[in-house]
Amino acid sequence: MEKLTMRRAMMFMPGNNPAMLQNAGIYGADTVIFDMEDSVAISEKDSARRLVHNAIKRLKYPCEVAIRINHIQTPYGLDDLKVVLPARPDLVRLPKAETAKDIQIVDEIISEAEEKNGFVPGSIKMMAAIETAKGLMNAYEVATASPRMVALAIGGEDFIADLKTSRTSHGNELFVPRGQLVLAARAAGIQAIDSVYTDINNEQGFIEETIRIKEMGFDGKSVVNPKQIRLVQEIFAPTEKEIAHAERVIAAYQDALARNSGVIAIDGKMIDTPIVTRAERVLAYAAAVRK
Amino acid sequence: MKSIKQVAQAGTLESSDIMITLSPADAGSGIEIELISPVLKQFGDEIKAVIRQTLLEWNLEDVKVHANDKGALDCTIEARMTTAIERAIR
Numbered sequence: 001m002e003k004l005t006m007r008r009a010m011m012f013m014p015g016n017n018p019a020m021l022q023n024a025g026i027y028g029a030d031t032v033i034f035d036m037e038d039s040v041a042i043s044e045k046d047s048a049r050r051l052v053h054n055a056i057k058r059l060k061y062p063c064e065v066a067i068r069i070n071h072i073q074t075p076y077g078l079d080d081l082k083v084v085l086p087a088r089p090d091l092v093r094l095p096k097a098e099t100a101k102d103i104q105i106v107d108e109i110i111s112e113a114e115e116k117n118g119f120v121p122g123s124i125k126m127m128a129a130i131e132t133a134k135g136l137m138n139a140y141e142v143a144t145a146s147p148r149m150v151a152l153a154i155g156g157e158d159f160i161a162d163l164k165t166s167r168t169s170h171g172n173e174l175f176v177p178r179g180q181l182v183l184a185a186r187a188a189g190i191q192a193i194d195s196v197y198t199d200i201n202n203e204q205g206f207i208e209e210t211i212r213i214k215e216m217g218f219d220g221k222s223v224v225n226p227k228q229i230r231l232v233q234e235i236f237a238p239t240e241k242e243i244a245h246a247e248r249v250i251a252a253y254q255d256a257l258a259r260n261s262g263v264i265a266i267d268g269k270m271i272d273t274p275i276v277t278r279a280e281r282v283l284a285y286a287a288a289v290r291k
Numbered sequence: 292m293k294s295i296k297q298v299a300q301a302g303t304l305e306s307s308d309i310m311i312t313l314s315p316a317d318a319g320s321g322i323e324i325e326l327i328s329p330v331l332k333q334f335g336d337e338i339k340a341v342i343r344q345t346l347l348e349w350n351l352e353d354v355k356v357h358a359n360d361k362g363a364l365d366c367t368i369e370a371r372m373t374t375a376i377e378r379a380i381r
Contacts, residue, residue, distance in 0.1 A: 017305070017308075018305075018307045018308045018363060018364070018367040019305065019306050019307035019308070022307060022364060022367075046374055046377060046378070047301055047302070047370075047371070047374045050370040050371075050373050050374045050377075051367065051370040051371075051374075053370070054366035054367065054369055054370040055366060055370075057366070058364075058365070058366035059364075059366065
């Protein structure tokens, strides 16, 4: 499994906009996603992929750089990969994933590009967005279809359309799909990323949704506006109390290991493996906040 | 391949972008570049060099280029040139 990479805020950037591509790295997102799908007009697909290729190859970004390609069943998806992969993005996000086969097709194309360009085999990662009921039914197979897979995301707007319902402020319409997506991602040992919140001026609604999805077990959220990045990262940041407790757990665990002692307790409470794992996660998030 | 067959355009007039228009030229007429840019004095030669270099990489020797620059980086100029060329030879 890949080492813990923070993907709290993954920010979409329209792939045919040079100003946004060149400034993408300054907002503090954990990942920038250069989009060649929904934010690019059909007549400009060719233009966007050239621009994204050059931006990745020539500009320096202080964060993970992902590309969102068009679906592999459209005429554009294959060309996106052909043009942009030689620039070596860190991550490829596939939209509307429905079957393991979708993932395997992209995986093979990436393998060929890695070999042809002399990249380390397996170094380009993949994630998939689940945007339909059918995709959700196959989510675990999608998540485990390639060792490149590091995350599943839920695409809220398309999902709601597929469910034949509409957005509400309380989010009940997505409660079950979100829960199932987290389960599939966790069963596969990869991350779960929530959908974008498109009402950019509704900060309170955004905060409430982000708190809700963090409680459900998501690792992060896709965002469409730079001002949402800090909000997500604040909500995902552990509290001082959680950090202090995690540090004590890790110290006690290391002490027990050194003494070959099997049982650890802090304040009379037994500490076992899941608690240690959780403490490690808290400290990783705390370290990401300090960066 | 020395020239292009049809007029083609790529890019926009938004900030940090450049709009490139390529037109066919007579054999032997060479590369002719007409550039509009707010940084013409400081970077005009550099922008033209990127345009010229991209054309030469595609073995294009007889082309008219009209470029309306809005402060594009070299990587943007090259990307827009490449798209314009791909559209012109399509």
